[in-house]
Amino acid sequence: MGTAPTSAASSPAPSSPAASSPTARTLADLDTPFAVVDVHRTRRNIERLRARAERLGVALRPHVKTAKSPDAAALLHDCAPGPVTVSTLAEAEAFADAGHRDITYAVGIEPRKLPRVIALLRRGVTLRVLLDSTEQAMFVASAARAAGVTVPAQIEIDCDGHRGGLRPDAPGLTGIGRALDDAGCLDGVLTHAGESYFCHTTEEQRAAARNERDAAVAAAERLRAAGLTVATVSVGSTPTAHAADDLTGVTELRAGNYVFFDLVMAGLGVCDLDDLALSVVVTVIGHRPEYGWIVTDGGWMAMSRDRGTAAQAQDQGYGLVADLSGALIPNLVMTAASQEHGTLTARNGADLPELPIGTRLRVLPNHACATAAQHHGYHIIDGARGPAAVPRVQAYWPRVSGW
Amino acid sequence: MGTAPTSAASSPAPSSPAASSPTARTLADLDTPFAVVDVHRTRRNIERLRARAERLGVALRPHVKTAKSPDAAALLHDCAPGPVTVSTLAEAEAFADAGHRDITYAVGIEPRKLPRVIALLRRGVTLRVLLDSTEQAMFVASAARAAGVTVPAQIEIDCDGHRGGLRPDAPGLTGIGRALDDAGCLDGVLTHAGESYFCHTTEEQRAAARNERDAAVAAAERLRAAGLTVATVSVGSTPTAHAADDLTGVTELRAGNYVFFDLVMAGLGVCDLDDLALSVVVTVIGHRPEYGWIVTDGGWMAMSRDRGTAAQAQDQGYGLVADLSGALIPNLVMTAASQEHGTLTARNGADLPELPIGTRLRVLPNHACATAAQHHGYHIIDGARGPAAVPRVQAYWPRVSGW
Numbered sequence: 001m002g003t004a005p006t007s008a009a010s011s012p013a014p015s016s017p018a019a020s021s022p023t024a025r026t027l028a029d030l031d032t033p034f035a036v037v038d039v040h041r042t043r044r045n046i047e048r049l050r051a052r053a054e055r056l057g058v059a060l061r062p063h064v065k066t067a068k069s070p071d072a073a074a075l076l077h078d079c080a081p082g083p084v085t086v087s088t089l090a091e092a093e094a095f096a097d098a099g100h101r102d103i104t105y106a107v108g109i110e111p112r113k114l115p116r117v118i119a120l121l122r123r124g125v126t127l128r129v130l131l132d133s134t135e136q137a138m139f140v141a142s143a144a145r146a147a148g149v150t151v152p153a154q155i156e157i158d159c160d161g162h163r164g165g166l167r168p169d170a171p172g173l174t175g176i177g178r179a180l181d182d183a184g185c186l187d188g189v190l191t192h193a194g195e196s197y198f199c200h201t202t203e204e205q206r207a208a209a210r211n212e213r214d215a216a217v218a219a220a221e222r223l224r225a226a227g228l229t230v231a232t233v234s235v236g237s238t239p240t241a242h243a244a245d246d247l248t249g250v251t252e253l254r255a256g257n258y259v260f261f262d263l264v265m266a267g268l269g270v271c272d273l274d275d276l277a278l279s280v281v282v283t284v285i286g287h288r289p290e291y292g293w294i295v296t297d298g299g300w301m302a303m304s305r306d307r308g309t310a311a312q313a314q315d316q317g318y319g320l321v322a323d324l325s326g327a328l329i330p331n332l333v334m335t336a337a338s339q340e341h342g343t344l345t346a347r348n349g350a351d352l353p354e355l356p357i358g359t360r361l362r363v364l365p366n367h368a369c370a371t372a373a374q375h376h377g378y379h380i381i382d383g384a385r386g387p388a389a390v391p392r393v394q395a396y397w398p399r400v401s402g403w
Numbered sequence: 404m405g406t407a408p409t410s411a412a413s414s415p416a417p418s419s420p421a422a423s424s425p426t427a428r429t430l431a432d433l434d435t436p437f438a439v440v441d442v443h444r445t446r447r448n449i450e451r452l453r454a455r456a457e458r459l460g461v462a463l464r465p466h467v468k469t470a471k472s473p474d475a476a477a478l479l480h481d482c483a484p485g486p487v488t489v490s491t492l493a494e495a496e497a498f499a500d501a502g503h504r505d506i507t508y509a510v511g512i513e514p515r516k517l518p519r520v521i522a523l524l525r526r527g528v529t530l531r532v533l534l535d536s537t538e539q540a541m542f543v544a545s546a547a548r549a550a551g552v553t554v555p556a557q558i559e560i561d562c563d564g565h566r567g568g569l570r571p572d573a574p575g576l577t578g579i580g581r582a583l584d585d586a587g588c589l590d591g592v593l594t595h596a597g598e599s600y601f602c603h604t605t606e607e608q609r610a611a612a613r614n615e616r617d618a619a620v621a622a623a624e625r626l627r628a629a630g631l632t633v634a635t636v637s638v639g640s641t642p643t644a645h646a647a648d649d650l651t652g653v654t655e656l657r658a659g660n661y662v663f664f665d666l667v668m669a670g671l672g673v674c675d676l677d678d679l680a681l682s683v684v685v686t687v688i689g690h691r692p693e694y695g696w697i698v699t700d701g702g703w704m705a706m707s708r709d710r711g712t713a714a715q716a717q718d719q720g721y722g723l724v725a726d727l728s729g730a731l732i733p734n735l736v737m738t739a740a741s742q743e744h745g746t747l748t749a750r751n752g753a754d755l756p757e758l759p760i761g762t763r764l765r766v767l768p769n770h771a772c773a774t775a776a777q778h779h780g781y782h783i784i785d786g787a788r789g790p791a792a793v794p795r796v797q798a799y800w801p802r803v804s805g806w
Contacts, residue, residue, distance in 0.1 A: 031492070031516060031806060065742060087704075087743045089434070107700060107743045108688035111761050113434060132689055135760050163744055164689045164698050194741065285511035286535055286567045295567050297510060301490075302806075305708035305773055338597065339468060339772055340490045340510045341566055357538050358514050369742055370708055373777070376805055402779055403434060403705075 026390045027324050027381065028360060032283040033302035035375035036362065037072075037260065037397070038326070040383035041277035045258050046075055049241060056247045061085050061104060061234065063256025066369045069378065070098035071397035072259060085254050089116045094400040096125045104128040104234070106190065106254070108156065108164055109136055114143045121149050128187055128232075132156040132165050137176045141183035152187035153180050154232060155223075159215035160208070162194030168218040174226040181228050188232025189223070191216045192254070196239040198311070202269060205243035212240050217249035242270050260368035263316045264308040273320070273328065278372060279362040281324070282342060284355050294344040294355055298363060300337040304370035318342065319363040325389050326362060329353055334363050375399065429793045430727050430784065431763060435686040436705035438778035439765065440475075440663070440800065441729070443786035444680035448661050449478055452644060459650045464488050464507060464637065466659025469772045472781065473501035474800035475662060488657050492519045497803040499528045507531040507637070509593065509657070511559065511567055512539055517546045524552050531590055531635070535559040535568050540579045544586030555590035556583050557635060558626075562618035563611070565597030571621040577629040584631050591635025591654070592626070594619045599642040601714070603671060608646035615643050620652035645673050663771035666719045667711040681775060682725065682765040685745060687758050697747040697758055701766060703740040707773035721745065722766040728792050729765060732756055737766050778802065 027036060046062075053060040062076045065087035073095065076082060081099040085106050086092045092103050093116070101124060109117070109129040120127045131137060131153055144151040155176055158165030166173050180186035193212035199205045212235045220230040235247070236254030238261075247253065260278040261271040282298030300318070309316040318334040321344055331350035336343035342363070346352045355361070365371035372378075377398040381391040430439060449465075456463040465479045468490035476498065479485060484502040488509050489495045495506050496519070504527060512520070512532040523530045534540060534556055547554040558579055561568030569576050583589035596615035602608045615638045623633040638650070639657030641664075650656065663681040664674040685701030703721070712719040721737040724747055734753035739746035745766070749755045758764070768774035775781075780801040784794040 031519070032513075033806060108698065110435075110686045110688050110700065112686065116434070133760060158691075161694065163741060163746070164691070283513045283515065285513050288561075288567070291564065295511065297513065300709075300773065301776060305710070305770075306703075307708070338566060343566070357536060370703065373704060403436060 033298040037378040038383045059252040066256045068400040069397045128152045137179040154190040157191040157219045159191045160195040177223040190234040209240035209244035262368040267312040284359040296342040298342045299340045306367040306370035308366040322362040436701040440781040441786045462655040469659045471803040531555045540582040557593040560594040560622045562594045563598040580626040593637040596643045612643035612647035665771040670715040687762040699745040701745045702743045709770040709773035711769040725765040
């Protein structure tokens, strides 16, 4: 097998049999397609935001929904389990198994999921839930009372019309706060500047960060003015986390994508292309010179159908193409995908490079969260060991999947 | 866990612990999101194409890349393993484990994958490989001779400029045929009318089917005229398989998507909406009346990023929405997706229906192959048992994944 099995709640494993076997020592030794992570770039990306949060005087609660890997999460907080955000209860359970005790489940809660929330709380995990309606506050309060536990709950605030949440001035806000507080469950407020993914300049991203902070702090102040205690004021998205210049009133910062970054983030100027830690190794399986195509064995099953850069000034197709060492091949782009076929074409009038059948390439994805989700785990290389034509595989990190 | 673990080469299991446990007897008893298959519709779709192939006088070799489920494949050939097409070697290995002995791997072969091909041949599986270059023919012939086995190989023919293959009149065709024949490896020709997914009328689809047949037969005749034996003449795509009126000269028909069908196929008129066998169960987690949104816990992680209907006359967003019984809710469409959030909106000026938090819905996908791939397996219901407000779960079918 090219990749190792995964499970809905896999426990962390430092390396897979595939990666540690004598026949799988380099990126040339595994069957394509497969996902690769450069741990050197990952560490550098993590350190960059860690230092930012420290300068801004806020705690960092990374979102682990991108890598979904306890091994990657072990790098987030100086090799000790620290606060994390998750997007599924399967993640919450897997990260609890890996020793994490402070977890925010940042998707609106529904009644059917509360038994699993309460089971985690009983295991000693501080699992915070999110909600934006009186209806949810009532059933969370009711379930907490029935179980005899505190379910720490955050009220989702809508700062930019992106998705869920209440506007900071919504009439219902303080009523929800009071319903939670009556059951001892009010933890705070949380917002996410999802529209910052469409802010194409640093100044726009900085404005989005100010707006995100202002919305969260205004909501917290309204609740406090109503006599309620608000411990957590949580903000974040990868673009705003890297643009914020003042987080006064905020207690914690969230971001997820930054651990790997991707072409969408590079297109927004949040990172450089050489910060991209995730790529997919593919092999050339054909040529159609009459159409100007090189065909690979990496299609949308390996890359995902995400075309996030289609909305940016420079559409990067399904991804930019590098050689196996990671060096970008100028003007070569993956422009089409079937399930297990990728089509590479040259742009800007460039000639197609000579890449014989069997040539291995690395494709940098539009959206790391979506591409990573197509794989059971990551084969780890370490760019800090210096450039290598065929990088060695250091470890295998399995991913959590399912719900 | 809402879903069961999967593995790169899972063996078939009739049902999972989740589905057979006393707490998971209906679609209301599992944590959302999860994938559901109506086995009644699947059987009906399978029977429809089986009867067509019989009328046309060709063998049927279904592509199992959509369901990737040995349980689903067991329905294809009267409950006995029959010929199948696969898109990965992981599928080939899993289907061999499930008893299949006649498998075509329909993605161009590259040298690194030949040891797994040869291992399957040595297990008694007739595994056919695909190629479209002299380079590939040479290394297949060479590996076959070195291993002392026959590697049955098909030459990929390009009938419509969709992807890989040689045009039927390509100068290199007979040379490749001869190189394979010299090693005893020439099995036949294969083509796929991938452009038929963009044929929006039955007449266009019928023309695409004729063109597909003509290309494959012309290539076979050229090889035969050169003194070579061509056993297999394989054609197929879901639209052309359902439109073909004459397959003279063709020996086998392939199609994959038809087992589940999807909104893209319904948009092409290849099936009706009530033929769609795959859906994703989601739960309402919020309301944004100011924007006209209902928010669910099914985002692109559950649906995939596939937006295949965006290219059709009626864009269906990320999917049409039904209630838990499967009855479509008029004018309700999933129009946006984050990783774990879906946004439902009303179209054609319709009012948003009253769907309280906790309401379960079923979303019909754009592209079954892509949506199914986001899940570890399928919870099986049986529409033949009559309409049910909350259908019972009959079984769990795990999926094969990885490469």
